[in-house]
Amino acid sequence: MRQTMSPELRRRETISGYLFLLPSLVFFLGFVVIPMVMCIITSFTDATMNSNQPDVFIGLANYKELWQDPIFLKALRNTIVIVVVSVPVVCIFSLWVASAIFNMSEGPLSFFRVVFYLPVVTGSVAVTVVWKWMYSNYTGIINYVLKNGGIIDKNINWLGDPKYALACIIIILLTTSVGQPIVLYVSALGNVDHSLVEAAEVDGANNTQVFWKIKWAQIMPTTLYILVITTINSFQCFALIQLLTSGGPNHATDTIMYYIYYTAFTRFRFGYGNAMGVVLAIFIAILSAVQFRLAKEK
Amino acid sequence: MSKKNGASTSYKVFSWVILILLALFFLFPLYWIITGALKTPAAINAAKPQWWPSEFTLRNFQVLFSKRSAPLFQFGSVVGPTVPGAIRWLLNTVFMAVMAMILTCITAAMAGYALAKKRFIGRAFLFSLIVAAMALPKQVILIPLIREMSKLHLYDTIWSVIFPTVGWPFGVFLMKQFSEGIPGEMLEAARIDGASEWKTFTTIVYPMVKPGIGALAIFTFINSWNDYFLQLIMLASNVNYTISLGIATMQAENSTDYGLIMAGATLAAIPIIIVFVIFQKYFTKGITMGAVKG
Numbered sequence: 001m002r003q004t005m006s007p008e009l010r011r012r013e014t015i016s017g018y019l020f021l022l023p024s025l026v027f028f029l030g031f032v033v034i035p036m037v038m039c040i041i042t043s044f045t046d047a048t049m050n051s052n053q054p055d056v057f058i059g060l061a062n063y064k065e066l067w068q069d070p071i072f073l074k075a076l077r078n079t080i081v082i083v084v085v086s087v088p089v090v091c092i093f094s095l096w097v098a099s100a101i102f103n104m105s106e107g108p109l110s111f112f113r114v115v116f117y118l119p120v121v122t123g124s125v126a127v128t129v130v131w132k133w134m135y136s137n138y139t140g141i142i143n144y145v146l147k148n149g150g151i152i153d154k155n156i157n158w159l160g161d162p163k164y165a166l167a168c169i170i171i172i173l174l175t176t177s178v179g180q181p182i183v184l185y186v187s188a189l190g191n192v193d194h195s196l197v198e199a200a201e202v203d204g205a206n207n208t209q210v211f212w213k214i215k216w217a218q219i220m221p222t223t224l225y226i227l228v229i230t231t232i233n234s235f236q237c238f239a240l241i242q243l244l245t246s247g248g249p250n251h252a253t254d255t256i257m258y259y260i261y262y263t264a265f266t267r268f269r270f271g272y273g274n275a276m277g278v279v280l281a282i283f284i285a286i287l288s289a290v291q292f293r294l295a296k297e298k
Numbered sequence: 299m300s301k302k303n304g305a306s307t308s309y310k311v312f313s314w315v316i317l318i319l320l321a322l323f324f325l326f327p328l329y330w331i332i333t334g335a336l337k338t339p340a341a342i343n344a345a346k347p348q349w350w351p352s353e354f355t356l357r358n359f360q361v362l363f364s365k366r367s368a369p370l371f372q373f374g375s376v377v378g379p380t381v382p383g384a385i386r387w388l389l390n391t392v393f394m395a396v397m398a399m400i401l402t403c404i405t406a407a408m409a410g411y412a413l414a415k416k417r418f419i420g421r422a423f424l425f426s427l428i429v430a431a432m433a434l435p436k437q438v439i440l441i442p443l444i445r446e447m448s449k450l451h452l453y454d455t456i457w458s459v460i461f462p463t464v465g466w467p468f469g470v471f472l473m474k475q476f477s478e479g480i481p482g483e484m485l486e487a488a489r490i491d492g493a494s495e496w497k498t499f500t501t502i503v504y505p506m507v508k509p510g511i512g513a514l515a516i517f518t519f520i521n522s523w524n525d526y527f528l529q530l531i532m533l534a535s536n537v538n539y540t541i542s543l544g545i546a547t548m549q550a551e552n553s554t555d556y557g558l559i560m561a562g563a564t565l566a567a568i569p570i571i572i573v574f575v576i577f578q579k580y581f582t583k584g585i586t587m588g589a590v591k592g
Contacts, residue, residue, distance in 0.1 A: 005417065016495040017416035021424070024409035024470055027401075031443065031465035032431055038442040049444070097320070100313045114578055115321045121574040122328060123524040125542040126563035129549050130327045133334065133556045141330070141347045175324060180585055187586040207306070225589045228433070236437045239526045243546060257437055261531070264441050277438035288433055 043275035049268045062275035072276065075247075075254040078166060082255065083234045085170055086177060090230045091223065094178045098185030099211070113186065117179035124176065124239035131172045132244055135159050159245055162252035169240050169253060177233060181226045188222035189215065224295040228288050235284055256280050331567065334560035335359070342557045358561035365548070368537045384565060386537060387544040391523060392569075394456055394540060398463040398522040399515050405464060407511055410473025411503050415485060425474075428467040436466065437527050444531060458532040459540070463522045469514050472588045476510030477503065513584030516577040523570050541566040 005013070043062055045055035066072050094116075101112045119127050134141050135158040143155045158168045192215050200210050238257040241247060247254040247262065254262075256276060264273035334342065335358050337351045363382040370378030370386060412418075413425055443462060447453040452461070480503060488498045504511075529543045539547065545562035552558055574581065 010417070013416050014418035017412045017418035017421065019495070020408040020412035020416070020499070024405035025424075027405060027461060027465035028428070028431075028467055028470070029465075031446075031462045032439060032467065033427070035439040035442040035446060036431070036434070038446065039439060042442060097317070100317055110578065112317065112321065113582065114575060115324050117574070118324060118328060118571070121520060121524070121571055122331075122567045123542055123570065124526050125546050125549075126331060126567040127327060129545065129559050129563050130331045130334070132549075133560070134327070134330065136556075138345060139343055139347070139556065144345070144347050175327075183582050183585045184589050187582075222589065232433070232435060236435050238437060242530075243549065257435075260438070260441060264444075265531075270441070270445070273441055277435075277441060281434055281438055284435055285433065 039274045039277050042271045043278045045271045046269075047271035047274075049264065049270050055271065058271075062272045063279070065272065066275060066279065071251050071254060072256075072259060074251050075256045075259040078253060079235060079237070079255045079257075081166065082170055082173065082237055083231060086173055086234045087227060087230045089174060090177045090181055091226055093174070094181035094226070095185055095223075097178070098182050098189055101182075102186045102189040109186070113183060116182050119176045120179040125243065127172065127176060128240055128243040131168075132159070135168055135244075160249055162249050165245055165249065165253045169237075169244060172240055172244075173234065173237055177230060181230065184222050184226055185219065188219040192218045220295060224291060227291050227295075231287055231291070232284055235280060328567070328571075331560050331563045334556060335564040337557055337560075339555070339557055358557040361555075361558050362548075362561045362565070366536060372537070383536065383539075384541070384544060384562065387539045387541040388565065388569075390456060390538060391540040391542070391566075394459050395519045395522045397456075398460045399519045401460065401464040402469045402518045403511050403515050406469030406473045406514060407504070407507060408499070409470045410475075410510075411477045411480075411499060411507070413470065413474045414477035415480060415482070415503075428470055431467050432471060440528055440531055447532060453532065454534040454538055456533075456538060459525070459528050460522075462528060463518065463525065468588060469518065472514055472517075472584060473507060473510055475587050476507045480506050509580070509583065510587065512577075512580040513587060516573070516581045517584040517588075520570060520574060520581070 042055060044057055044059060046058050046061075047055040097112070097116060101109055104112075133139070137143065137155055137157045137160070140158070142158065143152070146152045147155065156164065158164050196214050196218075197210055200214055205213065236257050237255050238261065241253055241255050241258040242261065245253045247258050257280070260273045260276045260280070263269050263276065333351050336354045336356075337348065338353055338355045338357065341348050341351060341353065362384050366383030367380050368383050368386040370381045370389065372378065413421060413428075440462065444453065447458045452458045484502055485498060488502055493501070523540075524542065526542045526546070529540045530546070533539055533543055536544075536547075541562075545559065545566050548562055549559050
């Protein structure tokens with residue numbers, strides 16, 4: 001309908017459009033796009049943290065080194081474990097909670113929504129320090145409860161033992177990841193077309209059938225969005241690692257994001273860290289694309 | 299409906315029980331932070347934890363407030379009165395979150411309107427760039443940002459943790475979603491009446507996207523308050539710390555004084571939780587609107 005815009009009007013729209021965009025573009029280009037480009041460029045150099053020292057172009061050397069760096073490979077493995085465990089658990093858990101609460105009255109619904117969102121709002125630092133205390137070897141409540149319940153016979157150093165450390169971190173990550181998916185699913189389930197549900201019930205479909213045959217298809221876009229954001233968030237798991245274990249014991253809990261930070265700030269290898277950043281971004285991009293493709297086929 | 303009542307009632311009871319247990323599990327860390335902050339060192343270090351503090355103390359907060367001191371604020375040569383470091387951290391955090399919120403809301407409301415309602419060359423390209431950027435790992439960009447910030451002489455200032463938050467395109471995306479609902483005829487009518495572009499924006503667009511701005515405001519405030527990674531890499535000196543960063547540093551220095559650390563965690567978490575509970579409705583709206591067609 002707007003194809004018939006006069007050239008005069010089109011010019012005016014373009015100028016005013018860009019003027020309205022300008023303040024936002026300054027921040028977006030300056031603090032998102034430029035660093036993105038810088039990240040890619042410096043990943044081909046031996047850049048250090050010192051910006052006065054000229055960066056020397058070294059081609060693909062950083063990328064080649066990555067695949068021979070045992071710590072990077074371990075961090076990659078850990079990150080993949082975190083993603084593979086947490087993404088499905090978050091999706092299933094939040095879908096269950098959402099379907100249990102979405103048709104409650106406003107009071108209990110708000111209560112549960114707030115409660116499950118609380119760990120996100122509390123902030124990663126506050127959440128992590130309290131879990132660190134709860135996991136602690138001598139004064140932690142988890143050891144106390146498990147010992148009194150007869151589940152373990154002596155205290156376990158949860159975060160200091162490579163066998164348990166990563167699992168402990170994943171548990172905290174899960175509690176801080178389900179808030180947003182629950183809110184999204186509650187709203188999606190509330191928007192499911194009622195006439196379809198009623199028609200199916202008239203035809204004698206039971207609750208399970210109604211859910212899988214009708215609701216599941218209608219909340220698919222939400223599921224897809226949740227898959228993507230949970231994957232991105234799990235890939236970026238950082239604060240938990242830095243505050244709980246600093247990647248220890250013996251790099252057992254390093255994630256890519258933590259190793260990028262470590263490389264840039266402890267070893268001052270800025271270019272190498274950025275090469276890892278690029279690899280991480282490519283991983284996420286591929287996974288998001290695959291998830292989109294899979295969801296579209298269904 | 300009545301024929302399947304038996305099965306669905308027992309399932310309902312079952313799901314209520316599970317939900318309540320889960321709610322307790324999710325509430326427990328917060329409960330443990332607050333009660334821990336009020337426990338004596340003896341109670342904290344006992345092998346047998348106290349579910350409810352047998353004796354309440356303000357000792358942990360006293361230690362927290364005696365830790366360091368800093369001027370309350372500093373603008374050029376104007377220096378405020380000396381206060382405990384934690385108070386300065388809290389003030390820094392509030393300033394950061396409020397500024398990030400205001401700047402994001404203004405820039406995103408304007409840009410979202412332009413992207414939704416203006417037909418200009420390059421619009422489709424810009425919008426794809428914004429969507430693509432949102433799918434990127436945000437933290438990866440922040441490492442290269444450090445050198446840029448030091449070139450701009452913004453490193454280790456409060457602005458270095460404000461500007462990247464404002465630049466993140468989620469707000470623009472959200473406001474575009476809200477602006478789609480503005481009827482084109484109203485804008486047309488304003489143009490025919492000879493209203494300037496800015497006047498159209500303030501008198502027609504702004505009132506219509508107000509709920510969106512409310513959602514974005516609370517969303518940005520909470521995210522900025524809790525963006526620990528950004529704060530960690532950008533802020534270096536103690537007086538510039540945010541409360542999260544201050545508590546994290548304190549934790550590294552006094553790793554076994556859990557009472558003190560819980561007092562710090564209480565100070566960091568309680569203000570933001572209160573804000574969240576008050577504005578919960580807007581927040582929920584922001585999350586859901588940002589996901590539509592996402």
